[in-house]
Structures are given as C-alpha cells and as structure tokens.
C-alpha cells in the first residue's frame with residue numbers, strides 16, 4: 001500500500017469490521033474523515049447497485065450533481081454512461097456503480113465548483129472503501145473507467161490509453177491482488193476465494209464529453225463496453 005499522511009490518514013479506521021453488507025458500508029462511509037475532501041463536499045457518494053451484480057464499474061469521483069444528490073453517475077457523464085451501457089448491450093440491472101474516491105474534489109471559481117482530479121493521496125486514502133466494497137461483491141467483469149480508477153485498482157504504471165478494451169485477469173491484474181481474493185459466499189458473511197473474473201479498462205464518460213470528436217470517443221467507449229458484454233455472454 002502507498003503512504004498515508006497526517007492530512008489523509010485514510011479510510012480504514014472508519015470501516016466497521018463487522019459490516020457485512022454494502023448498505024452498512026454506505027452508512028459508515030457517511031462519517032468518513034479519511035482525507036480532507038469531506039470538508040468542502042456536501043456528502044459521501046458511495047457505490048450503488050445490487051450486491052450480486054455481474055459487472056462492477058469503477059469511475060473517478062462524484063461530480064457536482066452527484067455530490068448534491070448523494071448518488072454516483074447521475075450527472076451528464078452518468079447519463080452518457082447509461083446510454084453507452086445500453087448501446088453496448090449490457091443489462092443495467094447487472095451493474096454495480098462506484099468511484100475510486102467518494103467525495104467531490106473541486107475548486108471554487110466565483111460561485112462555480114470546478115472539478116479537480118483527485119491526487120494520489122486521495123486515491124490512496126479512499127482505497128479501503130473500494131477494497132471493502134469488492135469484498136462484498138462478486139463480479140464477473142470489473143470495468144475501470146479512466147485513469148483515476150486505473151490508478152486505484154491497477155497501480156500508477158497502468159495506461160488506459162494503451163490497454164483499453166483488453167480483457168485482463170481479475171484480481172491477478174490488480175496492483176495488490178491479495179486485497180481482492182476473497183468474495184462473499186452467503187449473507188451470513190462466509191467468504192471464499194474469488195472465482196476467476198476479468199477486468200477491462202476504458203475511458204471515463206466525462207472524457208467523451210470533453211473530446212474534440214465526441215462521436216468517435218463515444219464509439220470507442222461503446223466498443224470497449226461491448227467487449228465486456230460479449231465476455232459476459234460467452
């Protein structure tokens with residue numbers, strides 16, 4: 001694990017060891033002070049979706065709208081992602097959505113809150129929540145959306161642009177695979193070794209919204225997600 005600092009002691013101490021469900025984790029995450037991002041944001045935005053989802057999508061951090069509503073992927077990038085998921089033939093009911101960092105990082109310009117990419121210290125501080133979520137999920141495919149999520153799960157040397165759309169072994173491709181090797185077997189908290197799953201990286205939907213050629217960027221996102229959909233069907 002990477003270093004933690006006085007400013008960002010990390011989320012681990014806020015995770016109840018006896019939290020068996022995602023709902024219990026979500027409640028605990030509401031009080032997280034693992035880094036300074038909680039101070040300016042409105043609320044923690046935890047993952048959502050069914051615990052038995054076959055696909056886990058991991059994004060960067062909540063945006064302005066998500067911060068206000070307390071739900072991930074409900075802003076413009078989330079709308080685009082939902083369309084891309086549909087166009088790729090993935091079943092939205094089979095998807096659990098979360099972010100690598102659970103509070104909105106921004107800077108104020110006048111009255112506007114402008115997105116700021118989380119630093120490594122925030123990704124590291126928040127990673128225990130991601131690990132805790134995965135310990136209560138059992139996905140067949142993990143989809144990493146963009147560089148921040150890739151850093152959180154795959155380490156700093158992974159390049160989304162180089163390896164996007166490629167199916168990789170999960171959790172073997174993780175930076176610390178040992179963090180992801182146990183999955184739940186039943187609701188009583190029994191755990192077992194994770195069955196082999198796969199991971200695929202692609203761009204974040206907000207990168208499509210920022211692209212000069214949005215149609216081409218969108219097609220690329222859908223093409224990557226289609227690889228995941230076919231892998232599920234296969």
Ligand code: SF4
Pocket residue numbers: 010011029032033034035036037038044101102103122125126127129
């Ligand atoms: S960003 Fe993550 S570690 Fe930092 S306060 Fe929020 S939930 Fe805790």
